[in-house]
Amino acid sequence: MRIAKAQAWWVRIPIEAARQHRSDFGQVRTFDAAILRIETEDGLVGWGEGKNAAGSAGSYSALVHMLNHEIGPMLVGRNAGDIGPIWEMLYNGVRADSAAKSGHAMPHIARRGMSVAAISTVDIALWDILGKHLGQPVWQLLGGRKADRLPAYASGGWAPAAEIGDQLKSYIEKGGFRAVKMRVGAMDGAPHISAARVRAARQALGEGVDIMADAHGTYTVAEAKRFAALTADCDLAWFEEPVIADDKAGMAEVRASTSVPIAAGESEATRYDFRDLAVLKAADIFQPDPAFCGGISEAMKIGTLASAFNLRFAPHLWAGAPCFFSGLHLCAASPASFTVEYSLGANPMIHDLVEETVEVRDGMIAIPEKPGLGFTVSERFLQAHAWSAGMK
Numbered sequence: 001m002r003i004a005k006a007q008a009w010w011v012r013i014p015i016e017a018a019r020q021h022r023s024d025f026g027q028v029r030t031f032d033a034a035i036l037r038i039e040t041e042d043g044l045v046g047w048g049e050g051k052n053a054a055g056s057a058g059s060y061s062a063l064v065h066m067l068n069h070e071i072g073p074m075l076v077g078r079n080a081g082d083i084g085p086i087w088e089m090l091y092n093g094v095r096a097d098s099a100a101k102s103g104h105a106m107p108h109i110a111r112r113g114m115s116v117a118a119i120s121t122v123d124i125a126l127w128d129i130l131g132k133h134l135g136q137p138v139w140q141l142l143g144g145r146k147a148d149r150l151p152a153y154a155s156g157g158w159a160p161a162a163e164i165g166d167q168l169k170s171y172i173e174k175g176g177f178r179a180v181k182m183r184v185g186a187m188d189g190a191p192h193i194s195a196a197r198v199r200a201a202r203q204a205l206g207e208g209v210d211i212m213a214d215a216h217g218t219y220t221v222a223e224a225k226r227f228a229a230l231t232a233d234c235d236l237a238w239f240e241e242p243v244i245a246d247d248k249a250g251m252a253e254v255r256a257s258t259s260v261p262i263a264a265g266e267s268e269a270t271r272y273d274f275r276d277l278a279v280l281k282a283a284d285i286f287q288p289d290p291a292f293c294g295g296i297s298e299a300m301k302i303g304t305l306a307s308a309f310n311l312r313f314a315p316h317l318w319a320g321a322p323c324f325f326s327g328l329h330l331c332a333a334s335p336a337s338f339t340v341e342y343s344l345g346a347n348p349m350i351h352d353l354v355e356e357t358v359e360v361r362d363g364m365i366a367i368p369e370k371p372g373l374g375f376t377v378s379e380r381f382l383q384a385h386a387w388s389a390g391m392k
Helices: 061-075 083-102 114-134 161-175 191-205 221-230 248-257 270-279 295-308 321-333 379-384
Strands: 003-014 030-040 045-050 149-155 179-183 210-214 238-240 262-264 340-343 364-366
Touching: 003 061, 003 114, 030 061, 030 114, 045 114, 045 321, 061 083, 061 114, 083 114, 083 295, 114 295, 114 321, 149 161, 149 321, 161 179, 161 191, 179 191, 191 210, 191 221, 221 238, 221 248, 248 262, 248 270, 270 295, 295 321, 321 340
Parallel strands: 149 179, 149 340, 179 210, 210 238, 238 262
Antiparallel strands: 003 030, 030 045, 149 364
């Protein structure tokens, strides 16, 4: 299982105008990600995904360059099954040997953001390879699965108050969802406008459907507390990213002010950030993104932290196929998981990039059975939309 080569691309897939939406990230015209292909000397191929932006809100040139010219060469010749040592080697950099001998981390200075996104990309691909090598799905390697299907929630909800009920109802009709998530925050302006949209959604859906509200970290503490008070009678299932991830103390203040569970973590990297969320009592639900937090390895540790602090685990899975399928395996294996995010926005990075059909039925999603992560990349489709470093 020696690694022979690694190649990353900035994959940019256009979204047709009729299916685009606008949020605080602007008009989403494409779906973008860094997609990595690792091949071993014996011909096994693993696929990974890394993020440094939301949808079409940023450039992936630097991340792809890092994967191809800095990280990729470090992988060649390594045993693809050494997932933990490779993670620590990439995290600790030139001090990796010292850290291994000392028994504690000595990370290089730039250990967040793009560096951890690159580690995430590699880690996901290595788990895919290991599962294929052993003929087992990744959830089996993580300790087994607790169910062959898990509840999923529909993630979307950008429409104004007059239309939000119909938009969310259309999600329920598509997959039988019993839970839906809508966006609030800066895209609306003042908190009372978001609150009106939430009240309209609750009125349209009745009491039998869970509603989550996601502010994308765009409120101040005062605004978040105001929104929570204005929607106190709407029985929200959770209030997601009320304030920026950099203000964990502020998030804790919001959490202390409301009985609505606080969900957070898509902007956090590594177990250390989530440890701080737990210690500060800032969140009830951890939402690591496998393509940003440190990959499957780190997300599993974060799930263990959630369990240790009696919190819950619901990974952020607005993503492409490698990240999304990683989330399915993580949720299947984690005792703290309880729901799976399923994008109802246009997502060609899941539905068109792979040959398998990904869908929700009766509000439930099946856990993959195939070895590895359980998907087959359409390499012809990938090459048609792949940018090596921002240029065709």
